[in-house]
Amino acid sequence: MFRFLLPKHCDHHALESRWGNVWRQIDSSQPATREDIKPGDLSTCIHKDILLRHRIMREISLQETGGAPPLTKEMYSENGRKLLDFSLLLPFGACDDADSDSQDMLRIYGTDALRFAIAMQPGWPPGPSRLQGALTLANKFWNCLRFACMHLQGDEPLSPDLRSSSDMERWFLQRLNTTTAQLNEHFERNQLSSACARLQYLVRHDLSGWFLESIRLHIGNPASRQCVRYVMLHIAHLLHPLMPNITQETFFRLSTSPQKLFLQHPFPEFRSELIFPQATRRVEQLRKLVHSIRSLMGLHFIPAPSRITVILTSNEPEIQRLILAHAEDICHLAGISNMRLDDPPPGHAIRTVSRSWSISILLDDSRIHDSIRVSLLKEKDDLSRRILRMQHKLGNRGFMDSIRTDTARRWKTRLRRDLRRRERVIRTLGMLTAPQSETMRKR
Missing domain, CATH: 3.30.2320 (hypothetical protein PF0899 fold)
Structure with a gap:
């Protein structure tokens, strides 16, 4: 499973073509048929699909713990029609009636980014900033998956070793545990915007910014590799209702389960043993x-x-x-x-x-690197040129009379900020070039 590495850049369209047909195997007795979706209804259908994915996985989880009755086919039916019978479970490019704007967004950003961007904030079409933020999150998670595939050996257990785990690993396990409880609450209340915000902070700040950076030094420890595998699969479970393709690829790479569909596995629940104050x-x-x-x-x-x-x-x-x-x-x-x-x-x-x-x-x-001095000198020159241009504009009375008052106030604030910034640069350069003290000369 770990004999080959993942490519450096994530090809979202390749993942869609690879896993797009897998969604048809959810119920082979009733193969999924395309449903005509108008462009204005696409956002509503995506919201339905996200909530349904969480509902199905949560029902499996409650059934395993004895909190729900056994699954029946009625759970997937509504007025004689399958709830999962949406063409958005397939690659969006396969929708013949998709408008040109939808096809352009799918071609540029991919299905996962479009789903996450629509869930972040209601409204159609999603703005470029939301789409780019969702694509950045998907690429960030892909890089974390690459890191895991490069260092895992494939024989690590699927549960963390709590007795041998470090403080950083226990901290992240507790953060992941509390985030799971919050996400279940947000999904149950149909608060997709709050769920997306939680997942963004978890992946971009806690996972890639702190946990994986600190664990690089201890990745040779079997307990650390075991924790990385558990963490990546757990976060993929949390992300799956929003980004099904990239999380399905994560499940294929890291899991040893014979069930190849994420929807056949329970959604994570809060665990009291993962609290380390x-x-x-x-x-x-x-x-x-x-x-x-x-x-x-x-x-x-x-x-x-x-x-x-x-x-x-x-x-x-x-x-x-x-x-x-x-x-x-x-x-x-x-x-x-x-x-x-x-x-x-x-x-x-x-x-x-x-x-x-x-x-x-x-x-x-x-x-200290010589590049520090070079970067400080360059920063000082850039600030000096910017300050001169701003002072020339503010000193031209005719030009100042032709602009709005709030614009002039904003320029004056920017000028004061650049002046303070240049003073800090000059002060730091003075410390670099100042004569050393007797203690530093002895050292």
Whole structure:
């Protein structure tokens, strides 16, 4: 299953052609027939299909736990017609009566992105920003799937090893567990916009921004690979009502079940054993610390990653133990080369102080990339040219009389912001070129 890697870029149309005919096998005794859908009804049909997919998978889940009666054929019927008998379960390009706008959107963005964009906000047609955001989410999930296929060996169990899992893995398992409970509530209340917002934050920020980035350092651990497999399949379950094609491909790659349809598997439910308050508290402190380092570097235009030394100071024993235990993770997530727990150093350093810790970045030329100085000089020149153009416009009285008052106010605000930004750049350049202190020379 893992003998070949996925392509770098996701071909959504290839996934549609691969899995489009699979939806016809849901009930072989009553093969699905195309239903005429007018362009104005496409949004309503997509909403129905999303809610029906969740309803079917949720009924299977409740049946397995004894909370629902056995499935019957009446569940799939409404007035003698199959509920899943929508042509939107097939590739949209196969709809002969689709209008030209729908065909253009399907050709550019694909079925999964169009479904997610319509679920994000009602109304037809969806705007380009919504479609592009849905396509970006699908590509982000595809990259996460590529990462899993590159590192998994295929023999990992489908459930996480809670005894050997790290704090970051337990934190994400709890985040995934609470998101599952919220999604079930949103789907039951037909709140598709809220469900899409939850899934977007989960995939783009928690999964790819924190969990997979931190687990790169420990992917050789069998428990970490086991957790990655469980997480990817779990998120694919959550995404399936909205993006059926890419999640079906994920299920085909990572699952060993003989049932090849996602609709034949139960929808995830909340699990009380996946609550880890202590690990979650430690990881939240770790995320705040990494965010503080990133913000301090961004404030002074220091790119990440950079070969710089960060000194952390804290009087709280719990924070000190956290820093010592996760020093490698902090360096990797913040994009720095070295970090140590010590007193604030004298001399030229960028500092920020909070209630729990203080952060110092040593601007030692032997430990910092030359690209930092080059990027700062380029930023300074760009800001100077922009400020001169804005000052010339604001100084031309005839031109200012011809524009609206709110436009002039917005330009003045932008000028003040650029002036403050240039001052920070000049201050950082001064720290880079200033003579080193006696302590830094000894080092």
